[in-house]
Amino acid sequence: KILLFLGGKKIGDKVLVTNGKEENFDAAKEKCTDAGGLLAAPRNEAENAAIQDLLQRDASQAFLGISDEHVEGLFKYVSGEQITFSNWNLGEPNNNKDAEDCVEILSDGKWNDIPCSLARLVICEF
Template sequence: MHFPAQIISFIAALFIMLFTGTLSDTSPVCSVIQGLPGLNGRDGRDGINGLKGDQGPPGEPGKQGIKGSNGAPGKQGPQGIPGSSGLPGQKGERGNTGASGPPGPEGKNCDCAAKSGLTDLQDRVSSMEDALKQLQLSISAKTKALLYARGATAGEKVFVTSGKELPYDESKADCQKAGGQLASPKNSEENNAILSIAQYYNLSPFLGITDIQTEGTFRYPDGKPITYLNWNLGEPNQKGEEDCVEMKLNGGWNDQGCQGKRLNICEF
C-alpha cells in the first residue's frame, strides 16, 4: 500500500515527540512543531431563509414585445349620434342606352277634366236617387196615414186611428193592411201622442205590446222585449188570460184580455 508523503511526514513527527517525552527525567518541555495543513472540510449546509428585503427601485423598461394575435370581436356598442350629411358626390357617368322597342300605338286625346266632372256628376245623381227613394217611402207611409180620421206625430212616427173599436187580432190586421202596425210606444213622447188620440175619442186603445210569445215577458210586434214601460200601479197583474195591453185615459198601461174591443190606433 502506498501512502502519500504528507501522511508519512506527519506520522514520523508524532513518533519523535512521543519517544522524547518518555526518555526524559526532567519536566517535560513542550515543543511546538508546526504540522502540515489539514484537508479541506465538506461544504456546509444551506442556512435558513432570511427576512424579505425592501422593494428595490424599478428597473429600466424592457424592449417592446412581439404583437399578439387579434382577439375575438367585442359586443356591438350603442348607436352613436348621426353625423352631419357629407358633401354631395360627383355625378356618375350615364349608363348605356338599351335597344329601342317598337313604337306604341298613338294615344287618343283625353279630356281628363271633363271625365272627372262626369264621374262627380254620376255620384251626385246616385246620391239624389237614394234620397228620392227614401222620400217616396216616407210620402207613401204618410199618405196611408192620412186615410184615417185622426192622427198625431212623435219624432218620425205618425199615429192615426180609424175611429173603430176592434178586438186585438182584427185591429192588428187592420194596421198591417194599411202598411203599419199597432201603436207601440218606445218613449214618453210617443206614449203622449197615442194618449192624445185616445182622449179625443174618450176610448182606450190596444197597444201592439203583448206577452203572447212568452208569458210574463212583454214584447214589441217585432218580437223584441220592450225597452220602455208605463204600467199603472199594480200592473201587470196577470189575472186570467191577460196577454194584451191597453192604454188607460191617464196614459198608464194595463194588461187585458185580447178578445175585448178597443180603439184602433196604428203607427207608421
C-alpha cells in the same frame, strides 16, 4: 201629410192614426198591417203622451202593439223585440185570472194588461 190632415198625429219620425174603431187584438193588428203600418206601441214618454192624446178623441182605452201571448210575463212588441219602455199602472201587469196577454193604454196614459179578446180602439203607427 194626408194622414195628419185626416186627424193623425206626428211624433218624431212616427205618424199615429186611428180608424176610430174598437176591435179585438188580432183584428186590430191586422187593420194596421193591412194599411202598411203596425199597431202603435210607444217607445218613450213623448210617444206615450201622443198616443194618449189621440186616444182621448175617440175612446177611453186603446190597444198597444205589445203582448206577452208567447211567453207569460215577457212583453214584446208586435214586431218581435222585447219592450224597452213601459208605463204600467200600479199593480199591473197582473195577468188577471191567468188570461191577460194584451195591453191597453188608459186615458191617463197608464197601461193595463187585459184579455186579447176584448175590443179596444185601434191606433196604428206608420
